[in-house]
Amino acid sequence: MKIKRTIKIISKKIIKSFKRVLIFFLPRKIIDYLKRVEKVIILALKKFLYLTANSFRNLTWKKNSILFNGDEYTSYPFTISNKKSKQFIFNNLLPGDYELTVSHNDKYLHSKRNSFYVSLDFTTNGYSASKFLKQNLSKRESRTNLPFDYLGHGRFIDGIYKQTVLLKLQEDIKHLKVNFRSQFDRSININEVILRDVSPLSIDEKIKEKLKHLPSSVLVYGDININTIDGSSIWLTSLVNILSKFTHVILLSKDNIRTESNVLKNINLKNVTTLFPSDFRHYRPFSIEKAVEALRMLDNETPVITGLVTRGVELALEVQKDKYFCSRRYVYVTDFYLPNPEGIILKQASNTLEELLFNTDYLLYQTKEIERELKKFVINNKSIETIYLPPTVDLPNSSKKSSIEIDSVNNDVITIGYAGKIQPNWGVLELIEEVRGLISKGINIELHIASGKISNGDGSYPGFKQIVSSMIKKEAFIKFYNSLSRNAAQDLISKMDYVWCYRPASFENSTLEVSTKLIEAVAAGHKAICYPSDINKQLLGEEYPFFIQDCSKLGQLLSFNTEYSGDILMNKILQEYSFDSVANSIKGSFTVHPQYEQKVLFAGNDLKFISPFISNLKKHGVKTLIDSWDWGSHSDLGSVQKKMDWADIIFCEWGLANAVWYSNNNHSQKPLYVRIHAQEVREKARKFAKNINFNNVTKFIFVSETIRDKAIELYNWPINKTCIIPNFIEPAPFDNKSFDDEIKLGMVGIVPKTKRLDRAIDLLEQLLNQGLQASLHIKGHRPENLEFMHAPGRANELEYYYALYDRIENNPILKDNIHYYGWGNDVPLWYRNINVILSPSDNESFHYALADGVVAGALPFVWAWEGVEKIYPSDWVTSGEVDDLINRFNNHNRQKCINNRNELLARYGKEKIFSELESILFGKPSSV
Known part of the structure; x- marks a missing residue:
């Protein structure tokens, strides 16, 4: 800011001196004219000085700047005081809404609004006369005149104080300098600072109108970079091309197009609508959360989306957090495990995969090995439709002129081609090293490598990317092609003597997947060198002539110069893996027959x-x-x-x-x-x-x-x-519970106060005081974590919960037997640990949690809220007394659980209620 003030003073002096010189030397007419354009000259001078200062700050800030290239940045802990500030300089922020959140454990900061504060400075990519700070920071620092806001007070969530400032950026920001300071002579420990893009997505009215007139469609999204051509992005475009053969497809891209050689060029545009983040006024790649928000918006605005196909575990779990796409969720996953010679390593906990499969309507699987492994996590014999979706091939048009020229025309040179991403366990480094050794023995070999992505993979091989990149630059026998289109890469491979599809035994023997690269090469009739894993032998046959056990066998294979006609194998592969073949096999799982014409x-x-x-x-x-x-x-x-x-x-x-x-x-x-x-x-x-x-x-x-x-x-x-027409309940799988030992009370949702958590605690305490083994399991949001519960009108209600927490904390017998579980779409799985479902509320209109618990096999224990006897069997209603519960628990058995479940499904089962709703809307019931 000292630089700003200095420049301002200098500019005023320059303008004043400049005026004096003009008056002394110039004729009167010219002076009069210059007076008329004085404002323009001053503005131009100010602009020049502003840009000079801007450039200077960009240079000084660039070194320590943080590239904000996602939806969120989280800092490490730090300390500030009145003598020690902490600054963050964020680079390249796009227009939009941002939340700056500070977290700490200091009660003093919470009690004093002005205990510490944040100030902001910025640079832009150009001249901004109005600056960018059209935001909620109206205060200005006296010393610097920078906008600032106090960070004391805030919310208390899970034992942590949090305060948030909203920033509204109206233009691109080159650098945003965020400075944290304190006015008090004491050290302040900050847990973390989070900068989060909270800009709402929105769809332009023209796009909404276009969506409104689309035919019946399948929506497709993968957490995949379209600007990189690799196996994942090729899978995405292949899937779209397959689906578009029998239905209209809406493809939502994770990112906007940033390169000429993007994978979307492989899509047959007929019967496909492609949308990008920019269509939602979002100018960076979608996070998983933003992507799901965009998918819901598309579903809202498109009349008929019959299915949503997603790829990836985390994406599927995010979609499944609610029932928005219930009955339409087609899930494809290969990222749930890591290959390992000792047996695959699961990347997610078993209960996470159980949740994933429980909320999946259709499971798309690449190989029988994947299907078999995933089915281990299907609980209670839940019915789930599986659809075989192998890698597919679509060979380039043979009549198309070649786009790749090969320098070598020497028939004595053996050419080996590789196209795809390069990372550890992909066999490329091994290939380069082996070929280098063979060349030293006098064998003439050229490697032709096409790749748009070299990476360290999972990090198990430090420096891998640098080593391979250096070899590619250094070795004369390597011809490297950067970021070819898929067709160009296939064109290159077609000119090779051999195609490299080999991956090390440690990888091939433990992977559950088949290589798309291998299928494409064999389908094109090429000599594809690969490892003889069980999956590859199933694909190619035991006697396939281009199997090698390890790279050291490459020279021996090349010396044989095997004559090979791959027509029979090629036709076999094409018959199973062509677009048309796969489209015909999966079509029935996506085809719908509308029964109603009304909108x-x-x-x-x-x-x-x-x-x-x-x-x-x-x-x-x-x-x-x-x-x-x-x-x-x-x-x-x-x-x-x-x-x-x-x-x-x-x-x-x-x-x-x-x-x-x-x-x-x-x-x-x-x-x-x-x-x-x-x-x-x-x-x-x-x-x-x-x-x-x-x-x-x-x-x-x-x-x-x-x-x-x-x-x-x-x-x-x-x-x-x-x-x-009552609420409907899902026919969740029945869980055969034990009623012989611990009484496990379950309660779903404790907000608002009328849910009567106190009654559940009273009941638990009485059970424990009688020497019984009992526990209370609470599922859902904690009230102190809900923002609306901190409104002034909710103060007394929040105190009710804090009093209950104190009661629990001060009573060891309660403290050790009350367990909290966060909100999530895993409630049916949570019920497996519950044998008594409570409904202690003062009032309810239906109480879904009670019905869901009973359907899952739990014993109902219901207080007499108004109207309960008109919804549920009267013998479920109790006095709420502990002796009543003990008696019911001791006399409960599996058959009673089944009877309760059957009675609920007969009254409120999804099929029954859906039919009643359809009868009202359309005038007749259907099989929908």
Whole structure:
């Protein structure tokens, strides 16, 4: 900032001196003219001085800058004081919204708002007269005039204090300097600083309109870099080409196009729509979280997406966190293990893979070995459809002119080609070293290597990339081709005497996958040198002439100069692995036969209770759009009107602001259904229901009789405009639980206070005081971790939980027997450790957790909340007394569990409720 002030002073002096000189030397007419353009001259001078200062800061900041090339940066711990500040300089920030979050364990900082602060400085790529700081930092440092904000106070989450500042960047920022300081004479320990891109994704209206008119489609996404041509990116384009033979495909790319030789050039554009992060106003590669957000947005705006195909474990788990794509999840994974000579090493915990498989609707597998390994993690004999999806080949057009010229025309030179990524265990380093040795013995060999990616792989071979890169540059016998297109690479390989597909025995004997490179080479009739693993022998036959046990056998193989006609094997491979063959084999798993022509619009702020039904409609080809509302409003009523005009049927999930708008604007008298839960009859939401124009509503669908009775009493809705269709439950696998030893109480969700966690703790304490072995298992969000629970109006409610925590902490017998589990989509798996499911609430409209627990085989223990006897069997309702529980537990058995499960599924099973909803919407039930 001293430099800024100095430049400002100098610029004023220069301008003043410049004026004096002009007045002394120039004629009056010219002086008058210059006065008129003085502002332009001053602006130009200021711009010059600004850019000079900007360039100077860029040079001084560049050395210590941090490249922000993702969605999040996390620092290491550090210390500050009034004499010691800490700065971070972030490089290349794109326009958007960012959260700067500071974490610490210091109560003093939490108690004093001004205990420490952050200030910001910046440079841009050009001249910015208005700077960039259109953000929430209105304060200015007196010494530097830089914007700043205090970081005291904040939220207390899991024993850590967190404070967040929101930054709004309106243009590209070359460098952002973030400086942390304290005004007090004490050391402050900071756990971490996180800079996170929280810019909301949005789709342009033109793209929305295009999506609205697409035919029935399959959505495809892989966490794969399209700008690098390797096995993963080739798999992605091959899959799209296969699917597009029988359905329209929407491909969402992880990244924007950044290179000419990107893999998307391999896609047959007919029947394919490709979208990029930039179409969502996102200008860097998608993180997994952002990608799933974009996938949901596409599903909202596209009438018929019958399936979502994803590749990768972490991506699939993120998709499965909710039931948005329930019944449409096609999962392809190969990244769940590491090859190892002693047996494969799982990269994920067993329970993670169990969760993955439990929430997978269709498992796409590359080899029988992968299918067999993954099926080990399918629990309770869950039904899961498996689809064989091997690597595929699509040979380039033979009539196409060659794009690759080979320098060597000497028939005495043996040419060996390799195309693909280079990393440890891929056999390329071994090939180079072996060929170097053979050349030293007088054998003329040329290596032709095409690769756009050389990496250290998993890091098990430090310096691998540097070693291989150095060899490629140094060795005269290597011809290197950087980043060829797939067709050009295949063209190169076709000119070789041999194709290198060998990988070391330690890798080949433990991998569960077959090499795409090998299949392509054999399918083209080439002599593909490879290792005779079991998988490769199944593919090529025991007597394949180009097997070698290790690289030292290469010279012997070359000396044989084996005459080879690969026509028979080539035809066999093409028959199984061609695009057409694979497309025909998987087509039936993607084909749908729509039963309804009507277009349905679902509108609401929270669709978690209806999303499996919506997804099921889409799976079966029903044209469906989503209109996402906030609880009490909508930010774009123009978009709402367009969707209303598109729809034949409108379904409002919740009778809130969405139902008010649609009922008062349904001038065309389209069928309008409003589904009512419990909050609509509670005081906070009554303002909406009172303003619903019931004359324009076809039917109010209630989830329980109790809620309907209250609504009719409050709003005078005609009973003939109402019906009751309960919530539905998933037929989760039954778990044969033990009721002979420990009583394992389960409770899903403890927020709000009316869930009555205190009752569950009372019950546990009484059981333990009687000397019984018992524990309480709590699944879901902790209230102190929920931002809305820190609002002023929730202070008393939060104190209720803190008092319970203190009670637990001060009672060793409770402390050791209460266990917390975070929120997640693994609840059905969590139920395996529970034999009693609690419902201690003051009120519920249905209580999904209770139903899900019983379906999984747990004993129900239900307090008498209003309306419970109309939803569940009366003998489930208890007094809440410990003796009652003990008696029920001791007399419970497997048959009672099965009977409870069957009774629930008969009342609320997904198929039954879906059929009732379809009958209301379309006038007839179906097999959907």
